[in-house]
């Protein structure tokens with residue numbers, strides 16, 4: 001299929017090409033803006049406009065960024081936690097001041113509808129405020145010995161240099177979930193944002209410098225995923241790799257990191273089930289399925305993908321969701337790859353006897369939301385994360401079978417449940433094998449609770465106390481006399 005928009009980030013320029021007044025985003029290394037030989041154009045998937053040009057880092061640039069971070073973190077880690085928290089709070093306030101501009105930029109570079117972009121920036125900034133306050137609370141604890149001067153001090157110590165590799169679908173949130181706790185715990189960071197939408201992520205790094213955080217604490221090296229991924233994941237001075245993205249890339253990153261015994265966190269895709277109990281409020285079911293099924297045009301790890309309904313309610317639930325999506329306008333699919341997958345998944349489901357409502361192309365990479373019935377295990381969109389705006393309804397005869405289907409695919413990120421009786425709802429919710437289960441509603445992420453992929457959805461956790469402790473190692477200082 002011909003791509004009517006063009007690949008974001010695909011147009012490489014060489015040094016000296018005419019660039020007119022398109023804004024340029026150089027590398028950020030050691031607190032300085034660093035020009036490169038090669039630049040990539042970022043093209044809006046919604047309009048086809050060139051939004052900016054971003055520097056393509058080389059392996060040498062990645063090495064320079066790691067060395068800058070290596071030089072910066074020891075002193076930062078000795079800054080008393082209260083002062084570290086105050087510096088991060090200044091950064092959080094600067095992000096608040098720039099929120100409207102950041103949301104506009106995200107809207108421009110990836111076509112995310114402005115209200116969704118504004119919400120992402122607002123939620124991400126809450127995370128920076130939260131971890132600024134957590135920095136103060138990251139204290140050692142003591143177990144006294146036989147005398148006052150003896151005993152065990154159990155103290156948190158930073159890891160050192162953290163490399164962050166993130167995707168384009170929530171380009172700011174996914175960096176901030178790593179950056180804020182890493183800095184709060186006394187580490188430095190080298191960030192490699194996604195090629196498709198690097199500009200807002202770059203701006204978040206740049207504002208860390210503008211906020212007066214020490215040079216080298218936050219570095220940004222955009223560019224080719226495999227090249228920079230290998231450079232960062234195999235670098236001897238990188239202590240931890242924090243990755244969000246696809247399972248395919250996660251396996252490659254693990255292969256680099258595991259033999260080098262670095263710390264690793266992986267936040268991967270999901271295949272969200274929404275379990276509907278017989279006494280559920282069906283308007284609420286339709287709202288959860290619609291809001292979470294089609295948010296970010298389905299390009300969300302926490303999407304509702306399968307609505308598991310009692311058989312007798314299937315028609316009613318289908319009608320209610322269909323009514324809600326009739327006028328729903330989505331932002332574009334950000335990549336041509338995603339657009340092709342959307343077409344392929346729906347064609348495959350239809351060929352296997354499923355009924356597809358909507359899902360048609362509108363223009364460019366804009367598509368209608370799709371609602372699928374009559375598809376079961378063995379159909380690709382039921383077994384693999386669609387990552388496009390597709391919700392499937394699957395009927396069940398009893399709650400046990402619905403829970404078994406919820407847990408069947410090798411994913412475990414976010415599950416949802418709607419039910420009337422709260423006791424029964426909580427009992428069933430605990431059987432859903434996901435790091436997050438949302439009961440009777442749809443807001444998933446809060447700064448103070450961990451967000452973790454179970455099974456094929458990842459390793460480790462972000463946000464909350466576990467998301468802070470993911471960036472420290474514990475030292476036991478045993479004082480014997």
Ligand code: NAD
Pocket residue numbers: 165166167168169170174192193194195223224225226227228229230244245246247249250252253267268269270300301302385387413453457458
């Ligand atoms: P991706 O894995 O293709 O890319 C993610 C990052 O890895 C990008 O920065 C990319 O440049 C880089 N990369 C690509 N190839 C690489 C390689 N060989 N070595 C090292 N780095 C490489 O992911 P994507 O398609 O951009 O993102 C979509 C996936 O991310 C979906 O599965 C989605 O569910 C998942 N996701 C998960 C979460 C979560 O918190 N669990 C959040 C958002 C997205």
